[in-house]
Every structure is written in structure tokens, then in C-alpha cells.
Amino acid sequence: MADKTELHYTAEHEWVLVDGDTATVGITAYAAEKLGDVVFVELPAVGSDVASGTVVGEIESTKSVGELFAPVNGTVSAINDAVVDSPELVNSDPFGEGWLIKVSFTELPSFLSYAEYSALVGE
Amino acid sequence: MTSADTSAPTTPTRYSPLHQAHVDAGASFTDFAGWQMPVRYSSDLAEHHAVRTAAGIFDLSHMAEIVVAGPDAGAFLDYALAGKLSAIELLQAKYSLILNEAGGIIDDIVVYRTNENEYLVVANAGNRFQAFEALSARSARFDVSVVDQSDDVALIAVQGPNSRAILEATEGLEVDGELSALKYYRALGGTYRDGTVLIARTGYTGEDGFELYVDVPDAAALWDALVVAGKAHGLVPAGLASRDTLRLEAGMPLYGHELNTSTYPAQAGLGRVVSLAKDTDFIGRAASEEGPSADARVLVGLVSAGKRAGRADYEIFPSADATEAAGVITSGALSPTLGFPIAMAYVAPALAQLGTEVFVDVRGSRIPATVTSLPFYKRQK
Numbered sequence: 082m083a084d085k086t087e088l089h090y091t092a093e094h095e096w097v098l099v100d101g102d103t104a105t106v107g108i109t110a111y112a113a114e115k116l117g118d119v120v121f122v123e124l125p126a127v128g129s130d131v132a133s134g135t136v137v138g139e140i141e142s143t144k145s146v147g148e149l150f151a152p153v154n155g156t157v158s159a160i161n162d163a164v165v166d167s168p169e170l171v172n173s174d175p176f177g178e179g180w181l182i183k184v185s186f187t188e189l190p191s192f193l194s195y196a197e198y199s200a201l202v203g204e
Numbered sequence: 205m206t207s208a209d210t211s212a213p214t215t216p217t218r219y220s221p222l223h224q225a226h227v228d229a230g231a232s233f234t235d236f237a238g239w240q241m242p243v244r245y246s247s248d249l250a251e252h253h254a255v256r257t258a259a260g261i262f263d264l265s266h267m268a269e270i271v272v273a274g275p276d277a278g279a280f281l282d283y284a285l286a287g288k289l290s291a292i293e294l295l296q297a298k299y300s301l302i303l304n305e306a307g308g309i310i311d312d313i314v315v316y317r318t319n320e321n322e323y324l325v326v327a328n329a330g331n332r333f334q335a336f337e338a339l340s341a342r343s344a345r346f347d348v349s350v351v352d353q354s355d356d357v358a359l360i361a362v363q364g365p366n367s368r369a370i371l372e373a374t375e376g377l378e379v380d381g382e383l384s385a386l387k388y389y390r391a392l393g394g395t396y397r398d399g400t401v402l403i404a405r406t407g408y409t410g411e412d413g414f415e416l417y418v419d420v421p422d423a424a425a426l427w428d429a430l431v432v433a434g435k436a437h438g439l440v441p442a443g444l445a446s447r448d449t450l451r452l453e454a455g456m457p458l459y460g461h462e463l464n465t466s467t468y469p470a471q472a473g474l475g476r477v478v479s480l481a482k483d484t485d486f487i488g489r490a491a492s493e494e495g496p497s498a499d500a501r502v503l504v505g506l507v508s509a510g511k512r513a514g515r516a517d518y519e520i521f522p523s524a525d526a527t528e529a530a531g532v533i534t535s536g537a538l539s540p541t542l543g544f545p546i547a548m549a550y551v552a553p554a555l556a557q558l559g560t561e562v563f564v565d566v567r568g569s570r571i572p573a574t575v576t577s578l579p580f581y582k583r584q585k
Contacts, residue, residue, distance in 0.1 A: 114232065117445055118249040120538045121511040139567070143248045143537055144445050146515065146567070172247070 083176050089192035092201065093150045096176060097192060104153050104189075107180040108140060108171065111202045116142040119171040124149070124160040124182055131157060133190055138181065140171060155186035220265040221358050221420045222427050229441050236444060237330035239266040244443040251446035252540040255409050256583075258438025259364030261430055262447055268332035269357040269417065270339060273322040274348035281315065281323060283486050284342040286469065286478040292317050297389040297406055301469055301477055302327075302338050303488025307495075308465040309472075311335045312457065314406060316391055324402070324417070326359075328459045342487060358423030362430060363413030363450075365583075366437040371403070371414055373433040377426070379403055383414075396426045408447065410454025410581055452535050452546065455505065455579030461516060461534040462503060462548055468496040471550065472503045473578070501531060501550035505580060506562070508573040513538045513545035514564035520549055521563045524570045530555055533564065539580060546580045547573070 089097040094112035098105040113119065121141040131137045131151035138149035160182050164170045170179040193201065218239045220226070226233070231242035242263060244251060254260050272281060278290030287300040294317055302310040311331040316324040327335035336352045343350050362370055368383050379394040383403070386392055391404035399422040407413035418426050431439065448458070457463050462472055469478050469492070478492045506514065513536050514520075520531030536547030547564070555562055558577055563570040 117244055118247050120249075121513075123512075141511075141513065141538070143252075143449055143540065144243075 085176055086195040088176070088195065089152075090195065090198035091150070091152050091192060093152075094202075095150065095152055097152050098180075099189065102185050102187070103158060104155070104184045104186055105180050106149075106152055106182050106184065107175055108147070108149070109198070109202075110175045112147065113172050113175045113179070116140060116147050116171075117144045118142055119168040122164050122168045122171065122181070124165060125157050127157050127160055129157050131155060131184060140168075140181075149181060151184065152192070153184055153186040153189060155184040157182055158185045159183040218266070220263050221423045222263045222265060222360075225424055225427050226263065226441070231441070231443060234444060236266060237328070237332075239329060241266055242441070242443040244445045245441045248443070248445040248449065249540050251440055251442035252449050254438060254440045255364045255411055255442055255446065255450055256541055257365070258440075259362060259366040259370055259413075259434060260409075260440055260442030260446065261427070261434065262361040262363065262442050263427070264359040264361055264415070265357075265423065266329035267359050268327040268329060268335060268352065268354040269359070270325040270327060270336055271322065271351045271353050272325060272339065272348060273319075273351075274346070275321055276346035276348045277321045277323055279484075280343055280346035280348045281325075282482060282484055283346070284339055285313075285315070286486065286488060286492070287315075288479045288482050289315050289317070289323060294320065295391045295393070297391060297404055299389075299477060301474065302335055303469070303478070303486075303492065304338075304465055305487060305491065307468050307488045307491030309459075309463045309467055309469060310338050310465060312459055312463055312474075316402065316404060318402065331459060356420055358418050358420050359415060360418065360423065360427055360430065361407055361413060361415045362434070362439070363407045363409040363442075364411050364439075366434075366439065367411075367413045370430060370434045370437050370439055373436070374426075374429050375433065376429055377401070396422050396429070401426070408454075408456055409450040410456070410579060411450075411583055448535075449537050449540055452537055452548065453539055453541055453579065453581035455548070457503075457548070458535060468492070468500065471496050471500050499553060501552055502556045503534075503578075504549055504551055504556050505576040505578045506533070506536075506547040506549050506564070506573040507576050507580070508545045508564070508571055510545065510571070511538055512566050512571055514547045514549075514566055514571065514573065519565045520551055520555070520573075521565060521570065522552075522555060524563050524572075526563070529565075531562065541581050545573075548578070551575070
């Protein structure tokens, strides 16, 4: 599990782990908690181009539907097949085994820091 | 990531007399009709499965309790409600409806006969004032009192196959009779400590279970005693999220989703609840006799394959490429017990035949679904 304080965050309750030119993306524990038990995850195809701020997937719980936004412009280099088979990973380990997609990018937008995101969700 | 669940409180926030117990149990809360109620404690799914296989305990203290008492109580309710309440026996319960003059549904309720001339009307939290006002306004020519006791009464439900064993093991809960002999939709009096309790074999989950009406000052201690007794029986506290999927599987309507003031009972499959055989007039009778128009949409069950569930307000189409919607989902989820998507929906009569294939617009994609009978889930007795 990634160190939460080292991750980047978005106002859409996603976290972004940057490693070289690859961004690993997941939803935060706060978002997972708000959704409730995740029962279905739909992710974009590997190789598809994504634009920052656009909807690229869905995360459904028993109660509601959340949208996955691309946090960067780039190309999807990997998706987490384990989370497609076992959506509950989003709840049990949102910052680790519950990661969703990896995107290769050329440029990063500005993100929220851990402190800024914590302030946003009031925790 | 954003959530489609955007319920905002519209009234001053209210808290259950059991609020502290929920906080202590780690509950997440949601606004429900102005009340902060537990939506889940840990996991919706775990709570759902616990009720199907062991037991769950729910706080329903937000629901409204209206006491109708007086020599004319039975005759008054026969006039004010769709059913014939004068005919129910002492400590019998009956599901009924408050209709408006146009035959639409103001609320769906459960009525208990608590004495020869006294009834307890249990209304939805969101309809507390509408229900009370309707009953009060209709009582003018009857020798009857209508009193809203919602603020004084807490409601705890214990639901699931182990419910009876839990109640029987609960310290301080004395029942005037045998729970083992208590039939569905019947109640018994009792006491917890020094206060009176009404123990009913009713519920909203599709499982065996009980609902306990208790005075507010005793409610927290009774909740704790039930939880302690339930430890050996797999009892878990369960929130409104699991309650919603449980009642959906059981095909039970939820006011504001399947029922509203512009829906006729007949459309909702509740024609049997409207007692047209009653020999007296009642509010909504004339409109009910006329019934909905022939092209009025009717409530059906829908099942589909895969995991993507249609949800409330998603439109239904007769074909994959039809441009005009012929129905709408009112409640839908991936069924935790069955493992496939289920929904209740209003569809045009032409689509209501069992086995009809329809298409649900799930955020832009048309997902096939099959019209099926309700309920989706029925417990093995």
C-alpha cells in the first residue's frame, strides 16, 4: 500500500501515484466508504487514449454509481484485472490492491496534496 | 470520482434516541427524511447476508406512530384508509394505504389493533405530517382521537432466521405469550424493564422477524440487550442500505419510489389492499372503483444478466433502438442474494407480460432485461 501522504489527489476523490511517466490511479478510502460495497467496476481498454477530466470508467456499489475520471491526458497502459474480478478490493484496500488503471502521460496537471485533500473531505 | 448519491437534508436534522449506540458501533450516517440514520455499520453486503442467514438489528425510530383511539376508531379507519380495519382482531396487523380523493397514495402504512377501540398507525418517516394531517382532517365526524406519538416511540426491528431465539434470550424482555406461537402480522404485548413494548411479527426484509415498539426512554437499553443476546446468534447491526436491498429482493414497495400520490394502488399491484367490498364509503373509493386508465403503466419486476444494474429513474425501452421510453425503473440493484441485477419498474401494459424482453438505458447503453414476477426472493419456510 502506497504512503497516502506521498500521493497526489483530485477533487474527484481519486489518488494518483506518479512513477516516471506512469500514473497509477485509484479512488480514495473516503470515496470507497461513501460508495459502500463496490460490486462492479468497469475500466477503459488498455491502449485507449484518455483526456484529463473525462469519464473513463464506472464504480458501482449496491447503493450508487461513481464515475472514474482520467486525472491526466495519456494512454491507458494497464488496468487492474483483479479489481474487475473482485470489486471488493476497492473497499478493502483502496490505496493498494484496489488500484484501477495506469496511464502513461507526457505532462502532469496540478494535483491536490495530501493535506489539501484531507482538508477537502474534512478529515 | 463523484457519487450519484446526492441526498441533501431539507429539514432540521433529527437524531434517533439510539444515535449514540450507532456512533459507538462505527456507523456511517445518511439523511433520511431529515433524520440522520445509519446507512451501514461496516458493509452493506455483510449486513444483507447476515439478515438472510442469521439476523440483523435495525433502528427504525424515524418512522411515525399515530394512535387512533375512541369508540369510533374502527369505523373511522374504514373511512380514512383503503382497507377494512374494523375487521382485524385484537393484536392483528394489517398493511394498508392512505389514499387521496383521486385514488393516489398519500402513504403506505401498517396498522395494529392494540385494543378494542385503539389502533396504532405506523407511517413512513417522510410522510409523518401528511399522514397525520390526512387522518386528523378525516376524523371530524367520528368520536375518535388522532394523536401523533412519533416523538415518544422508538422502533427496533430484529430480522432474520435467528430472530426468535434472540428475542427469547434477551434479558429483561418479557412477552405476554409465546413468540413461537406468534403468527406473521400478529403482535403481542410485553414489557422491557418497567415500560411496555409491542412485539410484532412484521418486517420489511422478506425474512422472519420482529418489530419492537418501545418508549423512547427504554429504547437504548433494549437495543443493547438485544445486541448482547444476539452475539451468540450472529446478530449484526444493519443499516438502511441493506434494508433497501433486502426489501427490493422481497418485492416490497418503498414510498417515494414505487408509490406516490399520483400512483393508483392497482398500478402498483396493490389492488387487493383497497377493499372495494367494504360496505361503507372511504376516501378514494370512487376513484379506485373507476381505476387507472387502460394505458396506465404497471409495476413489474425486471431481471437481467451480468452485473450492471438498472437504477431508479433509468428509462425502459421496448427495443434496443426504440427512441420512445415505455417505462422507468423505480428501484434497482445488483441483488446481493441472487447475484444478478433486479429492479422494480413501471412499464406500459404492452410490456408487462411475464417473460417480455425490454431494454434498460444504463447510462447510455441498452441492457436487456426480462419482465418477471415479484418477489425476486422468497424465503424457505
